[in-house]
Amino acid sequence: MSIAITLLVLFAAFLHALWNAVVKGAGDKTMMLGLIALGHVIPGLVIVAFAPSPGWSVWPYVLASTVIHWAYYYLLNVAYRFGDLSVIYPIARGLAPVLVAVGAQFWIGETLPGIAWAGVLSVSAGIMVLTRGAFSGALPMTGLMAAMGTAVMIAAYSLVDGVGIRLSGNALGYIGWLFAAEILVAAYIFYGRMDRLRAMSAKALWLGLAGGVISGTAYGLVLYAKTLAPLGVVSALRETSVIFAAMIGVLWFGEGPKGNRLVASVIVAAGIILIGLA
Template sequence: MTLGVGLVVLAAALLHAVWNALVKGAADKAVVLGLISLGHVVPGLLVVAAVPLPPIETVPFIVASTVIHWGYYYLLNSAYKVGDFSLVYPIARGLAPVLIALGSQIWIGETLPLLAWVGILTVSGGIMILAGGVFDGTLSPIAIVTAVGVAISVTAYSLVDGVGIRISGNPLGYIGWLFVAEIFVAIYIFCTRFERLRAVSMRTVVMGFAGGAISGLAYALVLYAKTLAPLGIISALRETSVIFAALIGVIWFREGPANKRLVAAIVVVIGIGIIAMVG
């Protein structure tokens, strides 16, 4: 993996933490998630108008990813209702790199060298340091279950899209139609919560839509990187977003002590260094 690809994924990690913080800080998280989905659709339309269609073989992957993202948004909304941002987010994102690396090895035969596994496990371990509420009773069982559900959904859509974009031969076309398909998520959320949508402020609408644009850019960068490097390695680097999220949790939401976050950041940086040595 080149330095350029690594920097692209780290930039995506920062953007990912920002949009998750926007969801956590929203009064009506479900409506904001609908706005975020809509924020994917608009740039998606611009992309599909400018690039060729992806091959028909990618349609099942786009459909599957859209359905999985639907479940992901539901679980994410549920998790943020019952747990602190800086505790739920590390569980969800800390488990994902290991699950994705295992899934990519089983599904597509993407075998990683031992050093890569050491780096991935180090990054995941550093992330899980932030999830101390799992062990000391701070986080409720339902919050833990929903956070694990988020991790499983992240693993599922990451594998589906990682394979789909590779066989497409047209990354921009795949990304564009994947984002356009999120119109179904937005329609469902808005039609079932129309009165709540009318009640939100214009500031919330702008914040949600902007969060969608940020989220879309973050995921597009990650998908592009997945065409250039193993899925497990890219996913581990992407989940460094948790360190950014932990800092946001401390500074923005006034959550928890800073010392644990510093230790976790150091461990994650060590893991990134090990991954960088894989080459």
């Protein structure tokens, strides 16, 4: 993988960790996720207005991804009610790269070389270091299952969008319609909860929408990278966002401990180097 693509995905990883911190720090996480989804719609509509249509053949992928994203938001919301950002986020993101790499191999025959597999596994292993204790009762079972379910949804939409954007032949058009379709997710979340939306401060509203734009930018960059590099490798690099999230958890939310975060960072860094050599 080229240095340019690697840096692109790593920047997207930082943006992804940032918007998750916004959700974790929100008082009403359900409404904040609705605003995040709505924040996707805004740039989506702008892109749709100017980019060529990706064609009807990719609409099943757009709709499938929208449904999967709805489940992703739901499970992420549940998970953050029961655990810290620095515990939930690594579980959700750490399992995904391996699932994506295996799924891509069986679905589209995308076989990674041995060194790339070593990098993917190293990234996942480093991420999972941050979850020490989560699987031995430190995290309530509901939170643990929701976090693992989130990982499955991440792998599912990563594969669907990875295939969809390649079939479209028009990355920008696919991204635009994918983001615009999230109006369905936002409408579902806001329906029957408008009193809670009105109760949010102006600062929280703008923070949620900004988080959505940041999230959309991050995912758009990742989708573009998937047109240029193997899905499993891109997914592994993207999940380095967990290291950024762990640091945010320590510095912003005062979460601990700090020691295993350093160990995880070293292991993940080794995985990134291996991926870069593949």
